[in-house]
Amino acid sequence: MTTEHSLSDVTLVFGASGYIGSHLVPFLATRGKRVRAVSRNRAVLEGREWQGVECASADALEPASLDAVLENVDTAYYLVHSMAAGSDFGQLDLQAAANFRDAAARVGVRRIVYLGGLIPENPESVHLQSRYETGEVLRGGDVPVTEIRAGMIIGPGSAAFEVMRDLVNNLPIMITPRWVFSLSPPIALPDLLTYLATVTDLPEAAGKTYDAAGPEVLTYAEIMQKLSRIVGRRIRIIPVPVLTPKLSSYWLRLVTSVPVNIARALIDGLKHDVLADDASLRELIPIPLHDVEQSIREALEAERQQDIPAHWVEGSIRCRNFEPRYAFYAKQATGSCLSPASPAALWREICRIGNNGDFFALNTLWWLRRTADWLFGGPSFRRRRRDPEALRMGDVVDAWRVIALRPERKLDLLLEMKLPGSGVLEFEILTREDKSEVKATAYFHPAGVWGLLYWYPLIPFHQWAFTAMTREIARRAE
Template sequence: MTNPTHSKAQTDNTIHSDRPVLVFGASGYVGTHLVPRLLEQAYKVRAAARNRAVLETRQWSNVDLVEADALKPETLDAALAGVDVAFYLVHSMAAGKQFGRLDEEAAANFARAAERAGVRRIVYLGGLIPKDADSEHLVSRQVTGERLRAGSVPVTEIRAGIIVGPGSAAFEVMRDLVCNLPIMITPRWVRSQSTPIALDNLLDYLIGVAELPEAAGGIYDAAGPEMLSYQQMMRQFGEIVGKRCLVIPVPVLSPGLSSYWLSLVTTVPYNIARALIGGLKHDIPADDRPLRALIPQQLLNFRESINAALETERRNAVAARWTEGALMFRDYRSDYAFYAKKAGGSAVTSASAQAVWDQVAAIGGKNRYYYLNPLWTLRELLDWLAGGPGLNHSRRHPTAVRLGDIIDSWRVVGLEPERRLTLQFGMKAPGAGVLEFEIDPEEDGRTRVTATAYWHPAGVWGLLYWYSLEPFHLIIFKGLTRAIAERAEQAEA
């Protein structure tokens, strides 16, 4: 921890209840949980993300939703207008090799915009930095904090390692490995040690430092009460969820090979896995004594943190449309993967959104699926042979849909006419799936229709199931959306 420096600070840096606080990066896993925690404490909240539609799925009440991107400076002034405290939670790990440069640029843009808006404080969630760090991800998190501090707005930085909560990449890798593989031949980084912190404890720290004037300008380590290896964490997780796993570390897997291995046996995207491994290969101790002295609280140990994470999932099970990790789209099974495997296709048409919607809403039943119907029929036959509802070709109405409708083996679980239809997969399979259709206007007046399949695998069989069907998905969904576009144009001709 570094001592707070008050040379840039204004005399009052506490949160003012009459001005909103901004959660920038509210669609991420920390932001998704920070917003309701702030609401519980009666703060006025503005939530910002690159895609406003993702924020709408959170179904928050009394939250000002804003679309803003730190890499697009022109979007920041509206997001920061009138803001008292801004929580900066964004990173560019999913962007690939250039994420370090993008993180630095985004932070500099945000610092300048916060200064223009008269923001009183920025609270930044960074990462713990080991002394011998050579990870581009960890170095980027450090540089991001420096770029934010280069502005005139006081910055409080909280540095955390592994966060134990639903959606955290490190936690979800752990869940997938334990639930998917009874025997793991793992890279040696599973022996590296760190101090995992419960998401609930981290949220209390983030809000706590924002409320304290003496925290302005400080950099604080946040940690849980235990120093554990990733291997020890996986074993404890397995004991809690009733999965026995044998871990055999080997020294021969490079970070690059480890990343490919993780992307194959887990659902965490490759770029995030690569950045994560860059940090996991180090022992990451933390000195959290200054932060504990500033904000005393009961810290959860690792077992308690896992139980709290699983309970958080159960409390937030229902969503209006497919949302990453939503338990209702994982058959209410916490051992199914949080992140989904995805495949899809899209097409653009001159037809109106209403005409496209009419075709989407009529899918299934006697109308069938518009493209490569024999493949759909083959899958339905296999399901029927396994005792499933695959050959039930029926729907309540030939063209109209409503929530709860059964369309063949699908259930309608999300419905926004002329915008979105969400169908939950009902055939027998090792996992849980969703097929979602989205209709979006193009700038040139045309309409885009997109079909995306999301699959939350259950164990190694769920992964193998997905990989066996993935080549067909790439063909089917491109053809399906083209067929919908063509039928919509013909209907309006």
């Protein structure tokens, strides 16, 4: 059975590479919507391998890029919000919203749906204030706007959920900031997606703002206790009053894998109780809501059942050795080099990685690392390549295995060494005007505090090693 669509019933998800966008796109597609996913980087969207979804690129700060992606759009979801630091990020958010609002009016979009945040009384968070002001800017145009405001979302990849999961998995005793006792009405990701997908079909929701929340109001400490019981961990929480939001973000950077910019924005919104009045939304869209325990269990199960892209993406359970205890967000280290060599020449050299113990640079150090792996029973030195010149999916390269391969573009190698976590080594070739850029990036998903202690001392080595490797690849290709 196929679903026929007219040219003017496209549903646009603007900001589709973000957390909500990356879940909303397939959710809408499975409900029969004709979806156009848009972000600044089209390649990131294509890497998600969504079936039946059109992927495009645009930047809300570049008005000329917007009309084309809004063509034939009936409903547009606006999911853009900056997590950047700096004093001007708020103004950039407002300018982006104004550009999008005006472009939507020009091409005749019927409805804009905006996902905002629950606003506490007297908010001090500049990020929450910016999200509120973004909604006001969108409402200042000719296209009716429906805004849904949500607080903490429980689902795999949600910043708040992943912070709590890392804390529970990494620290049996937590010396925590006071914000762990702030109140919040967390909502399950599937419930929020249902609200977002359904509200566009209701004419009475045009021009309205709704709070979205789950059925319980709990502190973050209470949610972590529930999570710890579900995953079989015992934790003790000891709050201290002296950790400022800035210090808290540094603390989270040390003990979790959530990126520091996301952690800082998250903490800014945790200093106060956040409550919701969701009666009007529940009356409009009466669905059974998940309580917190159900939300956590479903999030963990959804992660186990997720579609597995044939390459590294943030949170991929395959790249975490199918181990939910490993951090969702990866620690990263990158090296790169520009070269006049062609992509074909660079690709030929990349595919020779590991031949006779040759990893392009610092081979003595690589030998020492492989020796340590061998001594602990790992696969280093025990396996040979199928072909010294060519690679294909599933090939073994010493302690790595090929999990993604796009000739002259990208190679992903899953690390199978003995280590406290899981890792992927990715080589990528990008076109830069008249040159090619070759990049080498390590993605490491630490297993608890031991994984973090393993990673941090190696950061200088990784950046040095990957820069040296890419330079040698470029030299050989030239």
